[in-house]
Amino acid sequence: MLFDQSNPIYIQIGELICENILKGIWKEGERLPSVREFAISMEVNPNTVNRTYTTLQEKNIIFNQRGIGYFVSPGAENMVLQMQKEVFIEEELPRIIKKLKLLKISLEDFTQLYSISD
Amino acid sequence: MLFDQSNPIYIQIGELICENILKGIWKEGERLPSVREFAISMEVNPNTVNRTYTTLQEKNIIFNQRGIGYFVSPGAENMVLQMQKEVFIEEELPRIIKKLKLLKISLEDFTQLYSISD
Amino acid sequence: MLFDQSNPIYIQIGELICENILKGIWKEGERLPSVREFAISMEVNPNTVNRTYTTLQEKNIIFNQRGIGYFVSPGAENMVLQMQKEVFIEEELPRIIKKLKLLKISLEDFTQLYSISD
Amino acid sequence: MLFDQSNPIYIQIGELICENILKGIWKEGERLPSVREFAISMEVNPNTVNRTYTTLQEKNIIFNQRGIGYFVSPGAENMVLQMQKEVFIEEELPRIIKKLKLLKISLEDFTQLYSISD
DNA sequence: GTGGTCTAGACCACC
DNA sequence: GTGGTCTAGACCACA
Structure with a gap:
């Protein structure tokens, strides 16, 4: 995965996730990849993915079930x-x-x- | 002059200059304000304007005459x-x-x- | 490290880096010293090293990985x-x-x- | 006349004069152009030519006769x-x-x- | 007067 | 931790 210099990586990952939701690739209620998995596939520090998830959670686009993972919110x-x-x-x-x-x-x-x- | 936070100030000043050139406000061959003057009018540090000018010079949009000042390049x-x-x-x-x-x-x-x- | 007066320091540091690359001392993909570290070892202000790195990056000799550091470009x-x-x-x-x-x-x-x- | 950015203009003019002397174009004892004339033909500030002449005089390459002009020194x-x-x-x-x-x-x-x- | 360079120190966003 | 930007202030060479 390549990132451009202009935007923070965690933002660009967030946009990618939103795109996948909009395109129906990741449906509501579905579980997102774990922070670690996603970090590896994006070739990025886990902290960065974590920040993306946290940010999206604040916007109620995804939600967290402790110990289980992040999920696409209903109505996302x-x-x-x-x-x-x-x-x-x-x-x-x-x-x-x-x-x-x-x-x-x-x-x-x-x-x-x-x-x-x- | 107000700057937004998304872009560095020195870039925004560069865009302002390009806009002025495009609008014909600053014509080719004309001298730009001196670094110090412009810095004062923009309420910015001279170093910042200097950086803008240097950047635009590298793109050949403006050029420098030693000890005299910066000028809009022909064909700019x-x-x-x-x-x-x-x-x-x-x-x-x-x-x-x-x-x-x-x-x-x-x-x-x-x-x-x-x-x-x- | 001693610098001569004819050229700006940030240029001389750039030449030193290129020399190290040419001599194979710093290989492609390797990480350069951090801005602060290098500044200390060169007995120079971090801003000066930063300027060197930025300049070399524009020439695609080195590249930046956000939050991690500068690296010698492949093929440098x-x-x-x-x-x-x-x-x-x-x-x-x-x-x-x-x-x-x-x-x-x-x-x-x-x-x-x-x-x-x- | 075009000057490159790297060297001061007054130095570049000095080099031009030395070149002319070496090539035998300006012979020993001959009068150099007046500061003003030369400045105009070089499209340069008279102060700059003046500085060139002063510098060359200090090296005894040319000498000055007050009120008359600068001349190529014997043995120059x-x-x-x-x-x-x-x-x-x-x-x-x-x-x-x-x-x-x-x-x-x-x-x-x-x-x-x-x-x-x- | 002009710009160019450098230092010191600060703050910030990002990883 | 990393670099990026900006300010303040200084000094210098040059025209």
């Missing part, structure tokens, strides 16, 4: 979708639109680039 | 536009499109959000 | 050799040859001086 | 040749040889590169 998929949508529209979108204008990329250009990417 | 506007466009299309756009799909935001939704922001 | 030895050879042949050599001619030092003189230095 | 050509030869052999040559070895450029390689440059 919807919750993640709503949360990310809100953040995206409130924070990312304005920056994106500003940049599109600054770089003189019209909505038509964008639409075309969008369809190319399919 | 175009260069910045091309560089940022390339980065945007190669790196940001794929992430954006991926996210749009993941969040089930259609191109129509996006278009509407775009027009609302005007 | 060859890369450094090629880079320095290119710079030497393209930039230094012409100046040297020009100077040899200007100072009326023949190739034979040079050869002799070379062998004396052994 | 020989003096410059000796001085530069000494500096070259004492200081530059060891560095060059060390670098040749580090970069694995043999004397044969060097000889070949030398002849190519003709």
